[in-house]
Amino acid sequence: MAEYASSDDEERYQYYDDDDDDDDDVDVDGGDGGDEIVSLRSHGCRPAFKIITKESLMAAQEEDLRMVMDVLSLKEHVARTLLIHYRWDAEKLLEVLVEEGKEKLYADVGVTMMEHGKHIMSRFSSVVMCNICIEEVSANEMTTMDCGHFFCNTCWTEHFIVKINDGQSRRIRCMAHQCNAICDEEIVRNLVSARDLNLAVKFDRFLLESYIEDNRKIKWCPSVPHCGNAIRMDDPQFEVECSCGLQFCFSCSSEAHSPCSCQMWEMWAKKCQDESETVNWISVHTKPCPKCRKLVEKNGGCNLVYCICGQTFCWLCGGATGSDHTWTSIAGHSCGRFKDNEKVKVDRAKRETYLVRYLHYYNRYKAHKDSFKLESKLKETMQAKISNLEDKQCICKDFSWVTNGLSRLFRSRQIISYSYPFAYYMFGDLIENDLTKKEKEIKKNLFEDQQQQLEANIEKLSLYIEKPFDQFSNDEFMELRMKIITQSVVVDNLCSKLYECIENELLGSISGETHIIAPYKSKGVEKALELSVCRDMETSNTERNSG
Amino acid sequence: MQASRARLFKEYKEVQREKVADPDIQLACDDTNIFKWTALIKGPSETPYEGGVFQLAFAVPEQYPLQPPQVRFLTKIFHPNVHFKTGEICLDILKNAWSPAWTLQSVCRAIIALMAHPEPDSPLNCDSGNLLRSGDIRGFHSMARMYTRLAAMPKKG
Ligand SMILES: [Zn+2]
Ligand SMILES: [Zn+2]
Numbered sequence: 001m002a003e004y005a006s007s008d009d010e011e012r013y014q015y016y017d018d019d020d021d022d023d024d025d026v027d028v029d030g031g032d033g034g035d036e037i038v039s040l041r042s043h044g045c046r047p048a049f050k051i052i053t054k055e056s057l058m059a060a061q062e063e064d065l066r067m068v069m070d071v072l073s074l075k076e077h078v079a080r081t082l083l084i085h086y087r088w089d090a091e092k093l094l095e096v097l098v099e100e101g102k103e104k105l106y107a108d109v110g111v112t113m114m115e116h117g118k119h120i121m122s123r124f125s126s127v128v129m130c131n132i133c134i135e136e137v138s139a140n141e142m143t144t145m146d147c148g149h150f151f152c153n154t155c156w157t158e159h160f161i162v163k164i165n166d167g168q169s170r171r172i173r174c175m176a177h178q179c180n181a182i183c184d185e186e187i188v189r190n191l192v193s194a195r196d197l198n199l200a201v202k203f204d205r206f207l208l209e210s211y212i213e214d215n216r217k218i219k220w221c222p223s224v225p226h227c228g229n230a231i232r233m234d235d236p237q238f239e240v241e242c243s244c245g246l247q248f249c250f251s252c253s254s255e256a257h258s259p260c261s262c263q264m265w266e267m268w269a270k271k272c273q274d275e276s277e278t279v280n281w282i283s284v285h286t287k288p289c290p291k292c293r294k295l296v297e298k299n300g301g302c303n304l305v306y307c308i309c310g311q312t313f314c315w316l317c318g319g320a321t322g323s324d325h326t327w328t329s330i331a332g333h334s335c336g337r338f339k340d341n342e343k344v345k346v347d348r349a350k351r352e353t354y355l356v357r358y359l360h361y362y363n364r365y366k367a368h369k370d371s372f373k374l375e376s377k378l379k380e381t382m383q384a385k386i387s388n389l390e391d392k393q394c395i396c397k398d399f400s401w402v403t404n405g406l407s408r409l410f411r412s413r414q415i416i417s418y419s420y421p422f423a424y425y426m427f428g429d430l431i432e433n434d435l436t437k438k439e440k441e442i443k444k445n446l447f448e449d450q451q452q453q454l455e456a457n458i459e460k461l462s463l464y465i466e467k468p469f470d471q472f473s474n475d476e477f478m479e480l481r482m483k484i485i486t487q488s489v490v491v492d493n494l495c496s497k498l499y500e501c502i503e504n505e506l507l508g509s510i511s512g513e514t515h516i517i518a519p520y521k522s523k524g525v526e527k528a529l530e531l532s533v534c535r536d537m538e539t540s541n542t543e544r545n546s547g
Numbered sequence: 548m549q550a551s552r553a554r555l556f557k558e559y560k561e562v563q564r565e566k567v568a569d570p571d572i573q574l575a576c577d578d579t580n581i582f583k584w585t586a587l588i589k590g591p592s593e594t595p596y597e598g599g600v601f602q603l604a605f606a607v608p609e610q611y612p613l614q615p616p617q618v619r620f621l622t623k624i625f626h627p628n629v630h631f632k633t634g635e636i637c638l639d640i641l642k643n644a645w646s647p648a649w650t651l652q653s654v655c656r657a658i659i660a661l662m663a664h665p666e667p668d669s670p671l672n673c674d675s676g677n678l679l680r681s682g683d684i685r686g687f688h689s690m691a692r693m694y695t696r697l698a699a700m701p702k703k704g
């Protein structure tokens with residue numbers, strides 16, 4: 001149960017040294033699973049994100065409750081009230097306990113620890129008056145709460161039903177005037193289930209959900225339709241992948257959007273909605289071939305488009321790239337760079353400038369998004385290629401370089417697409433006004449150089465990966481394998497450099513509020529792991545459920 | 548529903564007994580509807596409401612006493628916690644601080660207490676709240692007194 005002593009506060013718990021530096025273990029091989037057996041007693045290797053499923057929800061909650069109940073020797077409902085008040089941050093609760101004492105802790109939460117026996121009804125009288133219904137009721141039809149107030153079971157039951165239906169399951173107070181005591185959950189459960197079994201179930205569900213909804217460290221997975229999972233975060237990292245596959249930002253619950261900050265992403269998402277009509281008629285899903293003017297649909301993940309007339313051109317800017325145009329030379333292709341006077345004549349209306357600027361970033365953002373969608377389909381094609389090769393007894397038995405290359409491609413494609421809304425705000429309204437025009441220009445160029453390098457190398461990786469390597473000769477095959485491995489490393493480094501550039505050179509120049517971006521992880525967005533449940537926790541649950 | 552009827556019936560009987568005990572409150576139940584009550588309360592002494600008799604209307608919900616009754620002034624009153632037009636009352640026990648242990652009788656007592664001790668920080672009547680908050684007690688008193696005289700006192704002649 002000492003679980004809580006570790007997680008966040010490493011400085012204070014130096015002896016868990018191996019728990020630190022989760023951010024730096026880039027090189028640690030993803031040996032998932034094996035060493036991740038998390039029990040309540042061994043807490044050395046707790047991962048940052050954990051998935052809480054419908055099944056593990058009870059256990060996760062119980063774990064926290066039990067801890068507080070043990071430390072303070074409290075009943076479950078009191079522990080729950082305390083924890084809800086501290087948004088299920090048990091460490092915080094214990095901190096207050098240690099620093100300010102029990103009385104202060106209880107007083108803050110409004111839990112009154114009344115001495116027992118204060119109002120205990122006379123044990124000798126067999127009939128007692130209930131102050132709510134003003135009815136004489138036999139003593140065994142009465143229930144006394146912890147606070148000592150007693151009323152008849154019918155009145156209690158009615159009270160509970162009203163409160164549960166009101167959505168107040170988390171804090172059902174005693175019926176007595178000005179009594180702050182929280183009703184014992186066991187009593188609520190028993191009395192309500194005698195009247196309405198469904199409502200008792202609902203009560204339990206509300207209590208369980210509080211564990212997620214009132215919890216500072218837990219968020220529902222934002223998947224639609226909802227996968228049923230919630231994610232618990234112990235480290236302040238920002239992006240996470242749920243077991244349903246959805247990657248999302250832990251702080252704003254929208255899609256994973258780094259290197260955009262949450263604020264930028266929110267503005268961008270809203271803007272894209274507002275502008276979508278304008279954009280729709282300008283940015284069509286096809287582009288005219290620069291040679292034959294035939295409309296060409298994007299035919300692959302990479303941004304080099306082939307027209308049936310034989311012309312190749314860049315999807316991003318629509319410019320012809322010529323037949324002798326190779327991918328190494330398109331690396332110098334500078335269409336990702338927006339030039340303010342490129343298309344905009346001085347006399348154009350402001351709105352038009354604004355729109356052109358927006359479209360510049362939007363189109364590139366969108367193009368990479370579309371590439372991502374197309375490339376997502378590569379997963380299956382790739383699997384087919386691999387099994388093809390396995391049948392052929394290929395010289396190479398290990399295909400991790402394909403899968404690694406593919407996930408590198410996916411991740412970097414996401415990053416490059418979000419780098420456009422980032423740039424839109426960074427070099428638009430957000431940049432500090434004190435900077436001289438020249439300083440701004442330098443920063444912008446620095447960023448755009450990084451961005452273009454990354455962009456070109458992503459296209460290169462995409463091109464390699466789409467090659468029909470299952471048809472290749474051994475030599476060709478080994479050569480491509482090497483290329484993909486190298487290219488993956490190049491892309492990884494460039495992503496990391498882009499984030500570095502943003503964090504070190506750019507975010508500081510944003511005026512006003514602080515923008516934080518999720519750190520770049522070489523491994524990709526952190527996958528949340530299933531919360532494993534301790535064995536005796538499981539048994540205690542089953543006992544409870546059957547009882 | 549049955550429970551609320553039973554309880555209201557008990558309160559009714561209780562009221563008959565207590566009439567003598569509390570001369571400041573006169574609770575009466577509608578002849579045809581046990582969920583509709585009215586009360587006449589006397590303005591507390593040493594307040595601008597002294598000498599006035601104020602009528603309250605109670606609408607009791609079916610889930611009474613688990614949920615509070617709705618109470619409003621039928622008599623016009625100038626008071627920071629009473630809506631000047633509708634007579635609605637801003638009183639915590641009629642909202643989140645309600646406890647089923649309260650009765651209509653004790654609600655009346657709480658309202659009398661509120662008349663004696665207004666809470667200018669949660670005003671339903673902004674004018675009167677502002678007068679009190681700005682420290683213009685005299686201004687508040689004269690307004691409250693005027694309305695008491697106009698609305699809550701038997702007309703002479
Ligand atoms: Zn109590
Ligand atoms: Zn009762």
Ligand SMILES: [Zn+2]
Nearest residue numbers: 221227242244
């Ligand atoms: Zn999910």
Ligand SMILES: [Zn+2]
Nearest residue numbers: 249251252262
């Ligand atoms: Zn976010």
